[in-house]
Amino acid sequence: MQNTPLAEGPSVQRCLRCARELDELDARPQCPYCSGLLELRHTLPKERGAALADRFRSSASASGVWRFGPLVLPNGADAAVSWPEGNTPLISRKAVAAWAGVSALRIKHEGMNPTGSFKDRGMTVGVTQAVRVGATAVACASTGNTSASMAAYAALAEIPALVLVPLGKVALGKLTQSLAYGARTLLVRGDFDDCLRLVRESAEELGAYLLNSINPYRIEGQKTIVFEMLEQLGWEAPDWIALPAGNLGNTAAFGKALREAMELGLITKVPRLLAVQSDGAAPFAMSFRESFRVRHTVRANTIATAINIGAPASYQRAVQSIRETNGVVTSVSDGNIMEAKAIIDAAGVGCEPASAASVAGVKQMVLAGTISPDESVVCVLTGHVLKDPEALDRYHRGTEPPPAHANRPIEIDASLSAVADVMRTLRPT
Numbered sequence: 001m002q003n004t005p006l007a008e009g010p011s012v013q014r015c016l017r018c019a020r021e022l023d024e025l026d027a028r029p030q031c032p033y034c035s036g037l038l039e040l041r042h043t044l045p046k047e048r049g050a051a052l053a054d055r056f057r058s059s060a061s062a063s064g065v066w067r068f069g070p071l072v073l074p075n076g077a078d079a080a081v082s083w084p085e086g087n088t089p090l091i092s093r094k095a096v097a098a099w100a101g102v103s104a105l106r107i108k109h110e111g112m113n114p115t116g117s118f119k120d121r122g123m124t125v126g127v128t129q130a131v132r133v134g135a136t137a138v139a140c141a142s143t144g145n146t147s148a149s150m151a152a153y154a155a156l157a158e159i160p161a162l163v164l165v166p167l168g169k170v171a172l173g174k175l176t177q178s179l180a181y182g183a184r185t186l187l188v189r190g191d192f193d194d195c196l197r198l199v200r201e202s203a204e205e206l207g208a209y210l211l212n213s214i215n216p217y218r219i220e221g222q223k224t225i226v227f228e229m230l231e232q233l234g235w236e237a238p239d240w241i242a243l244p245a246g247n248l249g250n251t252a253a254f255g256k257a258l259r260e261a262m263e264l265g266l267i268t269k270v271p272r273l274l275a276v277q278s279d280g281a282a283p284f285a286m287s288f289r290e291s292f293r294v295r296h297t298v299r300a301n302t303i304a305t306a307i308n309i310g311a312p313a314s315y316q317r318a319v320q321s322i323r324e325t326n327g328v329v330t331s332v333s334d335g336n337i338m339e340a341k342a343i344i345d346a347a348g349v350g351c352e353p354a355s356a357a358s359v360a361g362v363k364q365m366v367l368a369g370t371i372s373p374d375e376s377v378v379c380v381l382t383g384h385v386l387k388d389p390e391a392l393d394r395y396h397r398g399t400e401p402p403p404a405h406a407n408r409p410i411e412i413d414a415s416l417s418a419v420a421d422v423m424r425t426l427r428p429t
């Protein structure tokens with residue numbers, strides 16, 4: 001294999017509001033002049049279309065992020081802090097497609113990443129950047145998965161990690177991961193939005209490198225969900241890509257990835273994005289309905305803890321993504337999220353509650369006539385089924401009356417006849 005140098009030229013961080021540029025090694029989390037969000041601009045490779053696709057396919061990297069290094073972090077790929085991550089499956093499951101009401105439905109399962117969520121794709125780049133800027137510590141506020149991922153990657157890089165999570169609002173699997181990987185974990189008496197404000201202030205004060213989703217390097221890594229999915233589809237874009245939307249980092253990343261894929265001739269058609277929130281945390285859906293004239297914030301309250309966010313940080317970037325892809329933003333009830341999750345789980349796939357919002361949103365849009373049953377759709381499942389065991393326990397064992405898809409365990413005496421009684425009720429599915 002020919003050893004092409006990755007970097008074709010310098011990258012810069014550009015403010016989305018005032019267009020001023022910062023060096024790629026500037027560690028400040030936001031524009032120092034106007035507090036706008038930063039976005040990376042790389043010198044893009046010279047190859048186009050099939051030649052570029054070939055280069056990705058023949059990459060020596062075992063990572064589904066760093067294979068796309070020239071579009072992610074051209075000058076940092078050599079020193080990547082990598083698990084490796086990505087290379088997640090794109091699958092079809094009849095039961096899920098039938099429930100949603102579209103025949104060509106595929107599932108991109110990002111729960112199959114090393115720490116069980118797509119956050120690993122951004123975190124490998126974010127922690128690599130932390131090392132590049134010589135950070136002595138990393139910090140984040142999180143609804144759980146960002147902290148689990150940051151804790152693991154900080155351990156890989158041997159950098160201390162500080163995590164701020166809202167007390168009582170983080171799924172058990174995520175909180176325990178953060179502890180297991182060794183992050184100093186603070187349980188804040190407040191909500192996620194309080195954690196975010198606090199970590200921004202303290203990172204500045206204490207000199208920790210901030211790894212929230214406003215970090216533009218994380219966005220670069222998350223773009224590879226889209227690159228990899230398109231590659232798995234032979235660079236044949238689907239009609240729709242559906243994803244859950246909370247802090248809007250992923251919505252931002254997907255839009256940027258599609259913009260670049262078009263610019264580089266990797267695809268010839270832009271899929272429409274469907275960003276799905278929960279009714280209990282739907283500020284972005286509210287803004288969408290008003291053509292983004294007002295930036296709403298709400299007091300968030302949903303069972304889907306990963307999207308329980310009332311003031312999404314990447315709003316500005318995500319609006320651009322929806323506009324450029326002729327996208328749609330909607331919200332679904334917690335009941336519909338849990339029903340979609342039960343269908344996905346029972347298909348042997350499994351995901352955490354927030355992930356199921358993508359599939360619930362597709363069903364809603366099919367019923368509304370926005371998505372036609374013969375269009376092709378990729379639903380992104382963002383997190384693993386074991387992330388939130390408490391939600392599963394409540395759904396299957398605790399809720400009265402049992403929801404339609406509850407699978408109650410059956411307590412029996414330790415006798416053969418008791419087992420036989422149950423066996424008689426089993427039917428092939």
Ligand SMILES: *Cc1c(COP(=O)(O)O)cnc(C)c1O
Nearest residue numbers: 145246247248249250306382383
């Ligand atoms: C972080 C996360 C989301 C929300 O993604 P945003 O980029 O914040 O919109 C959805 N699902 C899971 C499982 C997550 O961890």
Ligand SMILES: [Zn+2]
Nearest residue numbers: 015018031034
């Ligand atoms: Zn600015």
